[in-house]
Amino acid sequence: MKVYLDNGATTKVDAEVVKVMNIYFTDKYGNASSLHGFGREAREDVENARKVIAKSINAEPNEIIFTSGGTESDNLAIKGIMEYCVSGKGKNMHMITSKIEHPAVLNTCECLQKQGVKVTYLDVDSKGFVDIKQLKKSITKDTVLVSIMHANNEIGTVQPVAEIAKICRDKNVLFHTDAVQSYTKERIDVKEMGIDLASFSGHKIHGPKGIGFLYKRTGIHICPLINGGGHELGLRPGTENVPGIVGLAKAVEVSSKVDLKNMKKLRDMLIKELKKIPESILNGPAEGRLVNNVNLCFKSIEGESLILHLDDKGVAASTGSACSSHKLEPSHVLTAIGLPAEVAHGSLRLTLSKYTTEKEIDYTVKRVKDVVANLRELSPLWKGGD
Numbered sequence: 001m002k003v004y005l006d007n008g009a010t011t012k013v014d015a016e017v018v019k020v021m022n023i024y025f026t027d028k029y030g031n032a033s034s035l036h037g038f039g040r041e042a043r044e045d046v047e048n049a050r051k052v053i054a055k056s057i058n059a060e061p062n063e064i065i066f067t068s069g070g071t072e073s074d075n076l077a078i079k080g081i082m083e084y085c086v087s088g089k090g091k092n093m094h095m096i097t098s099k100i101e102h103p104a105v106l107n108t109c110e111c112l113q114k115q116g117v118k119v120t121y122l123d124v125d126s127k128g129f130v131d132i133k134q135l136k137k138s139i140t141k142d143t144v145l146v147s148i149m150h151a152n153n154e155i156g157t158v159q160p161v162a163e164i165a166k167i168c169r170d171k172n173v174l175f176h177t178d179a180v181q182s183y184t185k186e187r188i189d190v191k192e193m194g195i196d197l198a199s200f201s202g203h204k205i206h207g208p209k210g211i212g213f214l215y216k217r218t219g220i221h222i223c224p225l226i227n228g229g230g231h232e233l234g235l236r237p238g239t240e241n242v243p244g245i246v247g248l249a250k251a252v253e254v255s256s257k258v259d260l261k262n263m264k265k266l267r268d269m270l271i272k273e274l275k276k277i278p279e280s281i282l283n284g285p286a287e288g289r290l291v292n293n294v295n296l297c298f299k300s301i302e303g304e305s306l307i308l309h310l311d312d313k314g315v316a317a318s319t320g321s322a323c324s325s326h327k328l329e330p331s332h333v334l335t336a337i338g339l340p341a342e343v344a345h346g347s348l349r350l351t352l353s354k355y356t357t358e359k360e361i362d363y364t365v366k367r368v369k370d371v372v373a374n375l376r377e378l379s380p381l382w383k384g385g386d
């Protein structure tokens with residue numbers, strides 16, 4: 001049996017998405033900026049896709065900027081705002097983010113710090129929720145932007161973004177959220193929630209890799225990261241990725257049919273069974289958790305060897321984020337929620353999709369129990385169990 005439970009890293013592209021994309025490689029291959037029929041056809045389909053995508057978050061079509069994905073959207077939002085504001089605010093620019101952001105946000109902030117921007121990294125509690133009091137206290141007259149992710153990619157914590165956005169708006173500070181993990185899984189209404197900028201990606205929602213978008217509320221000014229033609233309001237020049245854009249819209253469309261209740265049921269089965277393993281802890285909250293996320297630590301177990309042994313049994317899992325899995329340090333997220341390094345090394349992230357079945361969950365539970373028991377038997381650190 002082969003079980004893919006690494007949907008936090010990427011997802012299988014939906015067959016309907018592949019089908020519609022194919023047309024744009026073979027027949028409708030025009031450049032959306034061309035004046036002839038091929039071009040006009042591509043333009044029309046890009047703009048229709050933009051409408052579908054805008055509607056999915058209650059935005060206006062001209063508030064959607066297509067990018068290459070979540071990473072670029074995060075960069076465009078954060079660097080774009082800070083660069084635009086240099087002219088107004090000058091040297092004393094300040095922004096606020098959290099300690100558990102995706103590297104696309106954290107490393108962007110680090111880059112800006114080198115250029116003189118002051119950055120506050122908010123603490124999170126043991127479940128991964130940002131410290132709201134600290135946020136309120138951290139906002140100064142120099143604060144330009146607050147960037148807090150909607151759902152965490154490692155431990156699934158869903159932040160109260162509407163509450164955070166309101167705090168920002170009351171203090172006249174812009175609010176950006178990385179909504180890559182929550183998109184199509186949590187309700188996102190940018191107007192109602194008061195979000196100014198938000199990042200999204202195609203390949204986490206059964207769309208293609210290399211396409212995503214930034215939502216930018218009308219009236220907010222940002223600088224482009226690259227220069228070129230006038231595409232995407234001049235904020236993201238370069239010939240539109242028409243197959244990607246149309247595929248992304250189709251992925252959004254088909255996502256409305258997903259049975260999130262069932263996904264949650266399977267997630268909770270998995271959590272309940274894996275928590276029965278001695279000396280295991282659930283990372284992240286029980287309530288306010290992303291519907292497809294499971295993350296546990298098993299004492300005296302190396303996360304990496306757990307993943308490799310599970311891979312041997314056909315179960316594709318992760319220790320945390322795919323982006324940091326080649327590093328030997330424990331995850332910055334698990335460190336931020338207060339886990340000691342030796343515990344944080346033993347983490348296992350299992351992320352479900354609409355294709356995950358109960359049979360796969362049962363199989364996975366058995367394999368994880370076996371592998372943990374076997375590894376512990378071999379571990380000099382493990383004293384329990386006999």
Ligand SMILES: *Cc1c(COP(=O)(O)O)cnc(C)c1O
Pocket residue numbers: 008009068069070071072102104149151152153178180181200201202203204210211212
């Ligand atoms: C995957 C992910 C990203 C990066 O998106 P790409 O499209 O792969 O660049 C950014 N933020 C979060 C929270 C993610 O999970």
